[in-house]
Amino acid sequence: MSQEPVDFVFDARGNREALAPALARGGEGVVFPFKSRSDVVVKCYHPEVLRKRKVALQAKVQAMVDMKETFRGSLCWPSVQVFDHQGQWRGYAMRRAKGVTLFKLAHAMLYERHFPGLDRRQVVGYMLDLLSRLDMLHARGVMVGDYNLQNLLCEPGSAAVELIDCDSFQIRSGGQLFFCPVGSPDMTAPEQQNQAFERLERTLESERFSVAIVLFKCLMLGRHPYDMVGGENPVANICKGHFPYGQGSHGIPKGPWYNIWSHMPFRLKSLFIQAFADGAKSPNMRPSLGQWAEVLQLYRAEMDKGWHALEMKPAQPKAKQYRGSQSVG
Numbered sequence: 001m002s003q004e005p006v007d008f009v010f011d012a013r014g015n016r017e018a019l020a021p022a023l024a025r026g027g028e029g030v031v032f033p034f035k036s037r038s039d040v041v042v043k044c045y046h047p048e049v050l051r052k053r054k055v056a057l058q059a060k061v062q063a064m065v066d067m068k069e070t071f072r073g074s075l076c077w078p079s080v081q082v083f084d085h086q087g088q089w090r091g092y093a094m095r096r097a098k099g100v101t102l103f104k105l106a107h108a109m110l111y112e113r114h115f116p117g118l119d120r121r122q123v124v125g126y127m128l129d130l131l132s133r134l135d136m137l138h139a140r141g142v143m144v145g146d147y148n149l150q151n152l153l154c155e156p157g158s159a160a161v162e163l164i165d166c167d168s169f170q171i172r173s174g175g176q177l178f179f180c181p182v183g184s185p186d187m188t189a190p191e192q193q194n195q196a197f198e199r200l201e202r203t204l205e206s207e208r209f210s211v212a213i214v215l216f217k218c219l220m221l222g223r224h225p226y227d228m229v230g231g232e233n234p235v236a237n238i239c240k241g242h243f244p245y246g247q248g249s250h251g252i253p254k255g256p257w258y259n260i261w262s263h264m265p266f267r268l269k270s271l272f273i274q275a276f277a278d279g280a281k282s283p284n285m286r287p288s289l290g291q292w293a294e295v296l297q298l299y300r301a302e303m304d305k306g307w308h309a310l311e312m313k314p315a316q317p318k319a320k321q322y323r324g325s326q327s328v329g
Helices: 047-066 110-114 120-139 204-219 234-240 257-263 266-281 289-304
Strands: 008-010 016-018 029-033 040-045 080-083 089-095 152-154 161-163 171-173 176-178
Touching: 040 047, 047 080, 047 089, 047 171, 047 176, 120 152, 120 161, 120 204, 120 289, 204 266, 204 289, 266 289
Parallel strands: none
Antiparallel strands: 008 016, 008 080, 029 040, 040 089, 080 089, 152 161, 171 176
């Protein structure tokens, strides 16, 4: 098997497409754009990945291609299988996503460079769009599994969030469950810690836990909810349900994090406490995506009324009488 296609790929009918230079390289493969269409890219798996997992990968990608009409236009979903000049299966084509990763939005310094003028109202808009897309996936039995801010893109100035690396999603097709074989322990629910991702069935409850972490990190400029002063590492704190921002606010990291937390609406903070304190030990306590959307819509409406600070880094904690631009002297 050739090392990496650099010139052409073919579809199942033998139609040839020329490839432009690689856009990105990851642990599983390389992404190339079509020369003829800048809005289409191909993911070609590394030869060593194919040697180990080709049969399973091809079966899953084919199942996803069969489902493509359901997700057309809303995700970077596999649309066509591709082969090399020897007829060997190499990967798939998909729509090309545009934007900047949420990792850069949820970063205490990078957001200023990549999202100039960013404020909390815009962040809430991104989160509402993300929740809408995730809700659509869950309604169709698809679980993201591997929540990673590098796999979520948004265009500055828009309100849309794109999901990439969809081939890792957990799907059901023809009575078969195709697992999400990858993940990050610091984004994984407590009940699913210390298990092999390759055979781990993601659930709505485990998804809700991971989604809550994404929301927290984006609103808290990248700070992990279980990162605390005097505590263990985030994964150990996940397993023990040690969330520092709850009752008494013990262990909140130094810096702007306390100020940011203090300016959040009570209902939003209550949902985070429900997710990370109560929900750590009781998965059924974790807020649904609909609950998050309702509270975030209210947060945005109240910001429009001037009731909450818009700054990404409020200079001071929220005073009791504070009402954003309508603060009482």
